Amino acid sequence: MMETTAGLPLYLVENIEHRLSEHFELRVPRLVVNRGESLGVAGPSGGGKSTLLSLLAFLDKPQRGRIMFNGHDAWYDKSDNSNKGVTHLSQEPYLLKRSVFDNVAYPLKIRGRYGSIKKKVYEALDMVGLKPNVFASRRWYELSGGEAQRVALAARLVLKPQVLILDEPTSGIDQTNALLIKEAITSFRKAYGTSLIMASHDTLWLAGATDRVIKLFDGRIVTTESANLIPGPWIKQEKELFAKKLADERLIYAVTPPHSEATGILDPSDIIIALEPPMEVSAQNILPGRISRMTARGKERAIIVEVIVADIPLSCRVTRQGARQLGLLPGKEVWLVFKASSIRWE
């Protein structure tokens, strides 16, 4: 199997249309995920992240289009349907009403893999930082939310899957548990070369933990960069200029939105960071903000700087050299400069 599919992408998604309600439809004309690659999926709630992940996990069948997995049309090629080696962890994982050990052993048992089951389960618990001796015999109701999340992750890792699909693996849990989950995911990938497809609100962590990030908004892949999304309402100013009012009464200017509620897309590379408000520039938007976070971008030699302007976080891309020259640090007050025409529309 591996020999014949070595040259093919892991996933080839073509022309998918999947309608969930009158108001929401996921549309993905094309998406390729390569073997061993790690793909981040970002975007606001309701943007279609979970829908895309459940399609890629084969939990739901796309209403239109097809998903080629290892070169096979996964929903029609029955021979490849039994065990694809894809496992999915949902946003609010559900634990079976049995012990921690039985929860982690369940996916092995239903596959009839009874060999050295105890060793495998204990290994998986170790990976997520749960001491097997303490936790294996715990009942499902004797766990905190974060511990339950880690047990659920262990139940996925125990299979040593080819593809690990994680939907918001750290949402709604405390920092310590979130950190342990992040560590487990990173070290698991390193050890087994598993392909990872992961959605998260934590865009900076996502950017650091994955090779590339796609952003979904309103059911569409709006960009393959970590673009900023600026929602409306946009109020008409002079000529073709429109503005969004921020919490501190300052305005973000944009040019001719398609309608007043449109969401603007601002590429992080289009924002310039300055230490002082620049004089005599043609750019309409000169906004003060404070750096909240900085993260090194996966394989590229760039730094993503998150700046909070009034109440909205804007990601800016700078080179490492640029960041060093400006002495950028979290907490530092900076000015962001970008053209009104840099805000594009979907």
Next chain:
Amino acid sequence: MDYILQGFLEGSRLLLAGDNETYTVVFTTVKVSSLSITASLLIGVPLGFLLGYFEFPGQRHIKTVVDTLLALPTVVVGLFVYAFVSRQGPLGELGLLFTIPGIAIAQTILVTPIVVSLTATAIESLDRRLRPTLVALGARGNQILLTSVMEARHGIAAAAVTAYGRAISEVGVSMMIGGNIKWHTRTITTAISLETAKGEFALGMALGMVLLLLALIVNAMLIALKKKA
């Protein structure tokens, strides 16, 4: 008031002395209700599962009918079954009237709706994340069904206990189909009603105590089971 206390003391004496007649009645009751509860679980759990798990046209109506049958009066079940198994009835030749299997069949009809309804409710109230979780973990077909039943096991056990309680405590069916024949089809409830009518409070009291004790044992078993599983 004295006679109540007298009855209680005499009842305790009968039980402790191992009175043959008393214990025959107790064993008959346990035998009949065990037969009927086994049959009703075999029929009711799969039906309840189908009703609670799948969505199909008319499902709501069926659920309403089943829920209505929960309030089935025992004498009505007794009447219908009597009509079928009496000498001139369509099943008269089987000779079920005034026999233990006869009572068990009628009790099964009486308590199966309880098993169906409570099982369906238990399955319906399973977490909606269960199915996608099982699919994501790689479970297929029967594995999903079996695991779903396992997840609803507490609700199904509660259904069984409720049904058993109804079976051991009912009097209408046992009286009409069993005929309250001494040493043969006399159950605890029919015996109590007869002995009370005769003014024999002691035996009635003794049997009443046993009935309560049985209910207590069954519930204690359920609690122990819940703790373990």
